[in-house]
Amino acid sequence: MEKTINEAEQGTALEMRGKDGNARKLYIESYGCQMNFSDSEIVASILGQEGFNTTSRLEEADLILVNTCSIREKAEQTVRKRLVHFNGLKKSNPGVKVGVLGCMAERLKSQFLEEEKIVDMVVGPDAYKDLPNLVREVDSGQNAVNVILSKEETYADVSPVRLGSNGVTAFVSITRGCDNMCTFCVVPFTRGRERSRDPQSILREVGDLWANGYKEVTLLGQNVDSYLWYGGGLKKDFDKASPMQQATAVNFAGLLEMAATAYPGMRFRFSTSNPQDMTLDVIETMARFDNICNYIHLPVQSGSDRILKAMNRLHTREEYFGLIDNIRRLIPDCGISQDMIAGFPTETEEDHQQTLSLMDYVKYDFGFMFAYSERPGTLAARKMADDVPDAVKKRRLREIIDKQQAHSLERNQAHIGRVEEVLIEGPSRKSDAHWMGRNTQNTVVVFPKENYRVGEFVNVRIEDCTSATLLGTATGYSNMN
Numbered sequence: 333m334e335k336t337i338n339e340a341e342q343g344t345a346l347e348m349r350g351k352d353g354n355a356r357k358l359y360i361e362s363y364g365c366q367m368n369f370s371d372s373e374i375v376a377s378i379l380g381q382e383g384f385n386t387t388s389r390l391e392e393a394d395l396i397l398v399n400t401c402s403i404r405e406k407a408e409q410t411v412r413k414r415l416v417h418f419n420g421l422k423k424s425n426p427g428v429k430v431g432v433l434g435c436m437a438e439r440l441k442s443q444f445l446e447e448e449k450i451v452d453m454v455v456g457p458d459a460y461k462d463l464p465n466l467v468r469e470v471d472s473g474q475n476a477v478n479v480i481l482s483k484e485e486t487y488a489d490v491s492p493v494r495l496g497s498n499g500v501t502a503f504v505s506i507t508r509g510c511d512n513m514c515t516f517c518v519v520p521f522t523r524g525r526e527r528s529r530d531p532q533s534i535l536r537e538v539g540d541l542w543a544n545g546y547k548e549v550t551l552l553g554q555n556v557d558s559y560l561w562y563g564g565g566l567k568k569d570f571d572k573a574s575p576m577q578q579a580t581a582v583n584f585a586g587l588l589e590m591a592a593t594a595y596p597g598m599r600f601r602f603s604t605s606n607p608q609d610m611t612l613d614v615i616e617t618m619a620r621f622d623n624i625c626n627y628i629h630l631p632v633q634s635g636s637d638r639i640l641k642a643m644n645r646l647h648t649r650e651e652y653f654g655l656i657d658n659i660r661r662l663i664p665d666c667g668i669s670q671d672m673i674a675g676f677p678t679e680t681e682e683d684h685q686q687t688l689s690l691m692d693y694v695k696y697d698f699g700f701m702f703a704y705s706e707r708p709g710t711l712a713a714r715k716m717a718d719d720v721p722d723a724v725k726k727r728r729l730r731e732i733i734d735k736q737q738a739h740s741l742e743r744n745q746a747h748i749g750r751v752e753e754v755l756i757e758g759p760s761r762k763s764d765a766h767w768m769g770r771n772t773q774n775t776v777v778v779f780p781k782e783n784y785r786v787g788e789f790v791n792v793r794i795e796d797c798t799s800a801t802l803l804g805t806a807t808g809y810s811n812m813n
Contacts, residue, residue: 358384359393360495363411364401366552366603368434370503372399373492375433375460380493382464390421395429395467400436402518405705411436419450429470431455435522438479439709445475457523458482481524483566488533491540498758500787502546504537505529506587507553511568512606515644515711516673516704519554526567528559531582535594542595547755547787551602557609559584585613592621597812599755601625601774607632607655608647619662623812626663627774631671635690636683639676642716649690656694667773670699672732675725677704677716684728688735695739697773698800703729737799744775744797752777753810754792756784777802789813
């Protein structure tokens, strides 16, 4: 995926090798963030116990599920078009059922079921364990819905299947929900309050992946830095925990250390971090362990203090710079990426120039950049007029993207001449004669296959680059094998 492409606009049909004897076929398309793809693996696992094998062939499907994203308007438009298409398939195959999962399901349940009547089932992110009951309701001819948000559900007791897996890298969810009420974001309303997963269940899942030959895990959460396990419950209730619970609590830095120590041959990443919640001990832990990748996705959204305050980001421009300075001091070669919004309500040209100057200070390796789109239900939609003209949004977004591409090229050029460790993930998209993998900074590296294999760590001498990709030649195996 090109690093300036909006993940929320990319859908993927996922397939697993199912259980022998399962008679029904499940087709899943996932849109949006990595959490949605991870959730689809949970859904496939739950329905796998109910007689479904997944398929990537739409014409085979008995049940079509779309795991949706509400973070951008364009993402919702893409999903709606797919749902209309799937609904059309029911005319030629009346037995097929269509369901909506995820954030759009929670937000637009009444429209899907009552107004537009284009789906049979609507299931929110915390209700996937109820899927067997909901499928039975649909089979009986009824519409089915469960979008109740939970204060406890983490799916820690579900063993995800690995859909569309390369057998090398995998996602492991560690938190659900978000307490950071950014005024532009629907996530707190569609995924609920923050709660963390038992660290032992996380380590067991990582251990299962290791036993099955996986070499890299990405720890996932809407805000991983808020991870806090003190025996269960919402993060906001930590102050009510007993002294013993507080004394033995595990924070994100502690979880990282536990994972890196327990599985020294496994490479670890994490996403997503929130600047206001990222603490120095996390950066120090990353610096201590070679198997924790030197990469942080650190969304900033704007370089203007005035706009950051309007977004309720709870950090200032200078505080963000201080965090960047600590990262560069402790992990000099750390890759850093961003999320950026152009044209937030009331954004002036001066605000935009401050965003560009912040980018010049940080020089991100890559980023995900968007024009602001109003999301119904958010504070920004209720209280702030979407007053930046579309033409201005597009121009400012183009300037942000152009600057990021220049910085990406500059950052990649700095790798030329180095020998870097790369985990082989699969063939290059452009050449069957080349492998692709990622270095510790999460940058894609392409090199001739020779006799190396998927899942091996190799040292690659970087010889050339584009703004998105490093090009080189393998020089041998790394010490991680």
